[in-house]
Amino acid sequence: MTVQEDVLVNIEHLSKLFPVGAGVFSRSDTYVHAVSDLNLKIMSGESVGLVGESGCGKTTTGKLLTRLLDPTEGKIELNTYEGVVDIASLRGKNLKKFRQMVQMIFQDPYESMNPRLTIYDTIAEPMDVQGIGSITDREERVAELLETVGLAPAASFMFRYPHELSGGQRQRVAIARALVIAPIFVVADEPTSMLDVSVRTGVMNLMRELADRLSVTYLYITHDLAVARYMCDRIAVMYLGKIVEWAETEELLHHPQHPYTRALLSAVPVPDPTFEREPVEIKGGISKPVNPLPLCRFYERCPRADDFCKNNDHPPLEDKGAAHFVACYKV
Amino acid sequence: MVENVLEVKDLTMHYTTRKGPVFAVDDVNFHVARGESVGLVGESGCGKTSIAISLLKLLPDNADIKKGQILLNGTDLIPLAEAEVRKYRWRRISMVFQAAMNAMNPVYTVEEQILEAMQQHLPDMSDAEMDEKVDALFRLVGLDPSFKDQYPHQYSGGMRQRAVIAMALSCDPDIILADEPTTALDVIVQDALLKRIRKIQGELNMAMIYISHDIAVIAEVSDRVGVMYAGRMAEMASTEAIFHYPIHPYTMGLMSAFPSIVGEKTALVTLPGEPPDLLNPPPGCRFNPRCPYATDICKEETPPFKDHENGHFAACWHPGGEK
Numbered sequence: 001m002t003v004q005e006d007v008l009v010n011i012e013h014l015s016k017l018f019p020v021g022a023g024v025f026s027r028s029d030t031y032v033h034a035v036s037d038l039n040l041k042i043m044s045g046e047s048v049g050l051v052g053e054s055g056c057g058k059t060t061t062g063k064l065l066t067r068l069l070d071p072t073e074g075k076i077e078l079n080t081y082e083g084v085v086d087i088a089s090l091r092g093k094n095l096k097k098f099r100q101m102v103q104m105i106f107q108d109p110y111e112s113m114n115p116r117l118t119i120y121d122t123i124a125e126p127m128d129v130q131g132i133g134s135i136t137d138r139e140e141r142v143a144e145l146l147e148t149v150g151l152a153p154a155a156s157f158m159f160r161y162p163h164e165l166s167g168g169q170r171q172r173v174a175i176a177r178a179l180v181i182a183p184i185f186v187v188a189d190e191p192t193s194m195l196d197v198s199v200r201t202g203v204m205n206l207m208r209e210l211a212d213r214l215s216v217t218y219l220y221i222t223h224d225l226a227v228a229r230y231m232c233d234r235i236a237v238m239y240l241g242k243i244v245e246w247a248e249t250e251e252l253l254h255h256p257q258h259p260y261t262r263a264l265l266s267a268v269p270v271p272d273p274t275f276e277r278e279p280v281e282i283k284g285g286i287s288k289p290v291n292p293l294p295l296c297r298f299y300e301r302c303p304r305a306d307d308f309c310k311n312n313d314h315p316p317l318e319d320k321g322a323a324h325f326v327a328c329y330k331v
Numbered sequence: 332m333v334e335n336v337l338e339v340k341d342l343t344m345h346y347t348t349r350k351g352p353v354f355a356v357d358d359v360n361f362h363v364a365r366g367e368s369v370g371l372v373g374e375s376g377c378g379k380t381s382i383a384i385s386l387l388k389l390l391p392d393n394a395d396i397k398k399g400q401i402l403l404n405g406t407d408l409i410p411l412a413e414a415e416v417r418k419y420r421w422r423r424i425s426m427v428f429q430a431a432m433n434a435m436n437p438v439y440t441v442e443e444q445i446l447e448a449m450q451q452h453l454p455d456m457s458d459a460e461m462d463e464k465v466d467a468l469f470r471l472v473g474l475d476p477s478f479k480d481q482y483p484h485q486y487s488g489g490m491r492q493r494a495v496i497a498m499a500l501s502c503d504p505d506i507i508l509a510d511e512p513t514t515a516l517d518v519i520v521q522d523a524l525l526k527r528i529r530k531i532q533g534e535l536n537m538a539m540i541y542i543s544h545d546i547a548v549i550a551e552v553s554d555r556v557g558v559m560y561a562g563r564m565a566e567m568a569s570t571e572a573i574f575h576y577p578i579h580p581y582t583m584g585l586m587s588a589f590p591s592i593v594g595e596k597t598a599l600v601t602l603p604g605e606p607p608d609l610l611n612p613p614p615g616c617r618f619n620p621r622c623p624y625a626t627d628i629c630k631e632e633t634p635p636f637k638d639h640e641n642g643h644f645a646a647c648w649h650p651g652g653e654k
Binding site: 054166168169197198200202204205223225226227230250253263264265266267268269270271273274280282286 | 374375517518519521522523525544545546547548550551553570571574575584585586588589590591592593594596599600601602605606621
């Protein structure tokens with residue numbers, strides 16, 4: 001995959017806070033810092049993996065990038081054909097236009113489709129909303145995409161309903177729907193985690209092939225590092241709303257530097273009974289970033305933490321050479 | 332001769348549905364020796380959980396064991412009445428379920444729930460002995476006994492799963508069935524739990540059946556592995572043989588379809604098609620429509636599940652892809 005040098009998405013100081021326990025008449029002073037001061041650049045044509053455990057903020061980040069959620073702070077710049085726009089401040093017409101350029105693929109192919117719409121209506125809906133093409137154009141385009149995602153012959157799928165398809169086929173429909181209006185950026189949130197192995201590989205291979213062929217840029221959200229390795233050029237590891245490490249995929253897997261990434265990598269089971277994994281150094285589970293203290297988010301679980309970590313703010317994400325970014329004072 | 336705690340012979344279980352019978356478990360044979368951990372792996376709907384609930388005879392109303400034997404220490408559970416089976420369940424064979432929150436009663440403390448199981452099945456034990464035992468179980472699964480008077484919702488996911496394991500171990504069963512016990516957990520918590528399960532199983536020299544869809548998890552916890560496909564056992568062998576020298580084309584396909592974070596990054600090979608509908612499974616070998624080596628015989632006759640070499644069982648007419 002060739003990585004072009006231009007930045008497609010530039011995320012700066014992005015934050016999303018959710019109030020805890022606020023009601024209609026009461027404001028809350030407790031917040032979950034789901035995404036906090038996140039900085040990330042996504043190059044045009046590359047696939048970036050956003051990896052972390054449940055509750056680390058990866059899905060919230062995906063929703064912010066597609067403007068399904070409004071950010072609390074920060075900016076998200078998208079480099080469109082018509083210049084750079086800040087996604088965070090889009091309104092009305094401009095927001096609708098933005099939706100044509102950015103699409104999302106969801107985790108659950110059973111929940112993400114309207115059971116009353118045929119496959120044709122499901123895939124053609126984005127064109128309908130955006131007012132693209134005549135009926136015949138749309139039919140042609142839907143047929144073309146069905147074949148592209150491996151649901152051939154298209155005519156035998158077009159007028160079926162989602163419940164008539166298997167999970168793998170539905171996820172292919174979801175991919176077709178996301179690509180039908182030729183977006184430049186696709187956020188895929190765990191698109192294969194509900195699928196069985198023998199079906200999952202087909203969907204992963206399809207997404208990779210389409211990324212190359214249609215030069216789509218992906219943000220691939222997953223908890224599974226093995227899947228991220230297979231799908232992504234670069235991987236960002238998230239922990240409690242922060243990116244703690246960020247590098248090219250093989251560099252990250254072979255030379256992990258942040259203690260959290262190291263623990264995560266040695267905890268992943270390996271499908272080879274003779275392989276000896278390194279012992280995991282950290283204990284316990286992930287907590288919730290509710291009004292977090294101004295120190296490293298990983299402090300409590302970190303095997304290397306000392307007083308310096310305790311008395312300083314969360315470490316900045318710094319380039320440690322070879323475009324390998326790490327947010328840790330001890331690296 | 333190794334002593335077998337459990338022997339399953341020709342087990343066949345069908346569900347009756349409005350659309351007709353679902354052939355969920357078909358002629359499945361395997362055994363588990365004392366102190367041995369057997370992994371059952373397969374995709375959703377392959378029959379692995381159906382086997383587990385058959386072994387415990389916790390069947391829903393529409394499920395029927397059509398034939399076969401489930402020999403637990405030599406006693407066949409299938410003809411036994413429910414009252415008889417209860418003497419075995421939990422005491423001799425116990426189970427850890429996937430959703431730990433649903434496996435526990437939210438209005439009782441964790442301690443009360445473990446005690447309840449013991450009072451039911453170990454009537455001769457004194458209260459003091461039971462208290463001691465609960466503390467010992469907590470330490471065994473890696474929980475601090477001071478948490479025992481808390482309620483399940485006060486536990487994290489990993490702690491709850493440990494508590495359920497403690498409960499399953501409370502009556503010193505001969506064999507424990509673990510159905511996807513770590514699936515809902517994050518990797519770091521999962522890793523700690525897998526290590527703990529493996530340690531306990533070794534220390535107590537207990538037999539275990541570990542069910543999972545994840546072949547990497549199965550590689551970690553099993554001495555032998557059974558690979559299931561569409562209600563049948565496709566292949567069964569030592570863990571190393573299954574991962575390094577699989578001979579059933581389905582197992583071979585699974586191995587090359589599973590990504591790993593170690594080793595060279597290789598292209599993953601896709602198995603064509605999807606698992607069959609068990610309302611209407613294909614005749615002959617159920618894998619034949621997806622198999623690259625299938626010939627006429629595969630479409631007509633069910634391959635026998637037989638020993639190909641030193642306990643490496645497979646049900647295939649062309650093991651290893653040979654003609």
